[in-house]
Amino acid sequence: DQQVKQNSPSLSVQEGRISILNCDYTNSMFDYFLWYKKYPAEGPTFLISISSIKDKNEDGRFTVFLNKSAKHLSLHIVPSQPGDSAVYFCAASAAGANNLFFGTGTRLTVIP
């Protein structure tokens, strides 16, 4: 059973608007969360992370929000740019664990 779920396989957004990508998890032991971005024919690249002791982390146009009670995190991209078009993976891990669990990804398309 998947411990990290991205229920939206795709999302389309107009350039300049906000993109919101969602991720849910089931394991309450997870305490570190990451977002990766993947372009076609390339490997995933790290984008932003958040520890469970925070509820928000911001890096330029990218902000990750964590709601521990709902076991939910989201990635906000503002303003969205065509170069942001990619597949975004959510990932989660637990302290001391030797695994990083990924979601199935959401394909974001930013329309110029």
Place this chain on the structure above:
Amino acid sequence: ETGVTQTPRHLVMGMTNKKSLKCEQHLGHNAMYWYKQSAKKPLELMFVYNFKEQTENNSVPSRFSPECPNSSHLFLHLHTLQPEDSALYLCASSSRGLSTGELFFGEGSRLTVL
């Protein structure tokens, strides 16, 4: 030179063949990983190596055999694979492990088993 390089990028093999995937990292990391990405499935961790020692094997069938001769190189030896093993195999490295560190991925090796 990119941080993590994988060869070959594409591989087609029959079920009785023996082939190997190679991964090399130029980042000075001490941990390396093999992940499998099948269509519409999450990335699945296959093997973990820390300082050349295998520390995790996620119930991977023995037809997949990893080898880590040093901290910079990782191989995945393939033998008598099945068509359902067709997938993208991603190598990654990190400096701080899986629980708090980011991974640096290679571009992947696309495997097709006929």
